[in-house]
Amino acid sequence: MNVAESERLSTGLDQLGYEKVKDADDADIVILNSCVVRQGAEDKVTSRLDSLKGHKRKNPDATIALMGCMVGPRTEALQERFPHVEFFMRPQEFRSILEFAAERQGLSCESDLALLVPEAPRVSTFVPIMQGCDEFCTFCIVPYRRGREKSRDLHELVHECENLVERGVLEVTLLGQIVDRYGTDLELPKDLADLLTEVDSIPGIERIRFLTSHPRDMSQKIIDAVASLDKVCENINIPFQSGNDQVLDRMRRPYNMANYLKLIDDIRSTVDGVSLSTDVIVGFCGETDQEFEDTLNILKEVEFDVVHTSVYSNRPGTIASRKMNDDVPLETKILRKQRVEEIQKAISLKRNQEYVGRSLEILVEREIRGKWEGRSRTNKLVHFEDRHTNWLGKMVDVDILDAGNWSLGGSLPGKDLIDSTARKEINVTNVSGIS
Ligand code: SF4
Incomplete structure (x- = not known):
């Protein structure tokens, strides 16, 4: 989502006559797009912001802006900590820097942010189809930073995909925090399968992907669309986060592993040759050795193609941060992550070997x-x-x-x-x- 938003902001700046430079030291305006989904990601942003202090000292006229999930509704603490940063912009809310950049050039900024389709997109590009999340999983900061779910108009999205094809795009990845909930909030409700069908009919698009699915919201209609629409790729990312129902309860994930495994069966029996990836968090609050073993057992049972593993890190402001103990020692979390990766390495190799000779x-x-x-x-x-x-x-x-x-x-x-x-x-x- 951040990559997609950076591309759109970059398009707005290009239209105002700005050019990208390779080195931040040569830039009049430096914009950092931040992710704070895990502590490690936040640390990277903090360290980069600190290093930009020198840039500001050397170039007092340069402007530094911070956007993305590091910026919450109140910015006083960030302003105090990073006084060299002039702009703090929440995710998707980057109009202020465009207005400033336009004024600096003696121009006005008329662009509708939704219409900032990348001018020179990559051949495979991202299309955000909705923003926000209403789910409030206890570990997750996203709903506090990206706000409530809001779908974009279906016709606007089709038009955007047509524009992207004209600019050389062959593959689009439709993005949403829970992409399967696309359209439920529209005045005339639509769903992801409707959108996939419309995008599939655009001449010039060769492939369609979507990301990220939620086990509760992936419907049989969406699965059938993946199976029947020629351009929709046979690849689904469906996070389960933990293989233990008690941990899922603590995470406020509204499914149990029996439902999840049934969903995996439904996908595999409907979509020929589908590849599956998933996301797992290890070391969530109170996770015992046995609860962690349940996660390993799911990995062995399902045999995903790819597993993205994160060590749980406390995100201030989340429900877990306010109400639970981050009580699994860091060394245990790291060992658990290593065990997941070891097991998954062999499974991924086995899955990949199935392609040899094809x-x-x-x-x-x-x-x-x-x-x-x-x-x-x-x-x-x-x-x-x-x-x-x-x-x-x-x-x-x-x-x-x-x-x-x-x-x-x-x-x-x-x-x-x-x-x-x-x-x-x-x-x-x-x-x-x-x-
Ligand atoms: S559904 Fe995804 S984005 Fe929404 S709160 Fe849960 S983990 Fe975060």
Whole structure:
């Protein structure tokens, strides 16, 4: 969501005549988009903000702005802590910096923020279809920062996707904190399946993904849409967070593991070849060894393709922070995370090995150290080598010859396998939702 919002703000600044610079030291305006979903993320923002003090000293006319989830309804404490920052903007509320940037250029800022469609989007791009969350899971800060659920108009979204196609986009990922609840708040209620159907009919769109689902809200209608619509990819992220019903109660997650496992069965029996990913939190308040074992048992039973694991960290202001004890020692949390990762590594490898010997259609998203990198419909990261053709932004069939736990290696039909040791050097960005 932050990436999508940064792209939109960047588009607004481009339209006002601003240019990106590589180094913040050369910038007239520095804007930091923040995530505080976990302590580690917040620490990174804090450290970057501290390092920008020097920039402000050297360039007193430079403007520094902070946006995103670090900014809550009251900013006095942040202002006191970071006096070199001029603008504090809550998620989605970045009009003030656009107005300032326009005034600085002697222009006025007329842009409707919803219409700031990226001018030069990546071939695979994000489209926020709704904002906020009404759920208030006890560990989560998002509802306090992003506010209540608000869906965007379906026709506006279709129009935006058409614009993106004109600008070279082949794949869209529809984003919401609970994406399956799209449209329930609209005057004429719609749902995610309706939106998927409309976007599927746009000429030029090749692939559609959506993120992040909630076990309670993923309906059979949505699952059927994934199965029946040609362009909707067979890949679903469906967080379960903990494999133990008592922990789920404490987290205020409105399902139990029996419902969750039934949902997984429904998805797998409806959508051929679907790949599944999930999110797990370890070391939540009061999590015992046995409760944690239940999480491991779910991982072994379901055998997800990918698991995003977080160590629970106390987020001030959340229900857990106010009413529960963060009583699992940090060392135990870290050991639990390592156990999840060890078990999942073997499962992911096994799942990926199922692709060896098959041909996968890849949308190529970047070139890195002489290798092309793209993803399959099932969201498998694939690398291949070809020095003769520029594959960036193109769809290509790749023969899969080798599997690791994070990615697949292959070659164009008739070519040799890429060097799998070189592939280990490639950074993999782990994208995780938290619904
Ligand atoms: S974890 Fe997801 S569903 Fe729960 S409050 Fe946070 S954003 Fe909402």
